[in-house]
Amino acid sequence: MRSAYWAMIIAKKLPEFHNNPRLNLEAVFVSCILHDMGWANTPELLSSDKRFEVDSANIARDFIYDEQIHLSTEPWSYDTIQRVWDSIALHTTPSIARHAAPDVALTNLGITADFAGPGLPGPDGKPLITYGEYCAVMKVFPRAGFNSEGFKDIMCWLCRTKPETTYDNFVGEYGCQFGPDGNGEGVEGFKKAWAAGQSSKILMPGLEKLESIDPK
Numbered sequence: 001m002r003s004a005y006w007a008m009i010i011a012k013k014l015p016e017f018h019n020n021p022r023l024n025l026e027a028v029f030v031s032c033i034l035h036d037m038g039w040a041n042t043p044e045l046l047s048s049d050k051r052f053e054v055d056s057a058n059i060a061r062d063f064i065y066d067e068q069i070h071l072s073t074e075p076w077s078y079d080t081i082q083r084v085w086d087s088i089a090l091h092t093t094p095s096i097a098r099h100a101a102p103d104v105a106l107t108n109l110g111i112t113a114d115f116a117g118p119g120l121p122g123p124d125g126k127p128l129i130t131y132g133e134y135c136a137v138m139k140v141f142p143r144a145g146f147n148s149e150g151f152k153d154i155m156c157w158l159c160r161t162k163p164e165t166t167y168d169n170f171v172g173e174y175g176c177q178f179g180p181d182g183n184g185e186g187v188e189g190f191k192k193a194w195a196a197g198q199s200s201k202i203l204m205p206g207l208e209k210l211e212s213i214d215p216k
Helices: 002-011 025-034 052-068 078-089 102-119 131-140 148-161 171-178 187-196 199-211
Strands: none
Touching: 002 025, 002 102, 002 131, 025 052, 025 078, 025 102, 052 078, 078 102, 102 131, 148 171, 171 187
């Protein structure tokens, strides 16, 4: 909910979002609320082989489809639902999300603001979220333990429960630093598995093998 409110505040301040006819604020709101469903404690919601962002995106998409069955209003289009999926799947990749559709970009900014608060700068260098706005939202939606230690525990839980999904993204960095248990146990083993899972260890040998194939 905090991320959703940050996104709504930012949408009023940046020209690229303000009164943008291509921006669906309702879709952004839903994306922000559901973006971390890949951290769910309900095992049947989660996969064993997908990044948490993809689990979150899949859960959100299924939720929207299920809810629309019971609504009398006009259902969201396939494109809108796909945009929600994109927004959630890319929410941890600002180098891509910020250059994507406005829904995707704004969702990323709202989620980023939950980690930076008034420290998130706009294009002019001024904070996108003021201290007053930050305190107003935090008063209604307090962090309730979502701090650096809590975040570390979640990242290490992912490294522990499905490590293969963490090798190509920032989550694996937590396993390399704190171990999959979060307390340093198993760091060296995780580092070796992480190193073996890097793209360069997979792509380069594949290309080298292809070079040896004579197409004649």
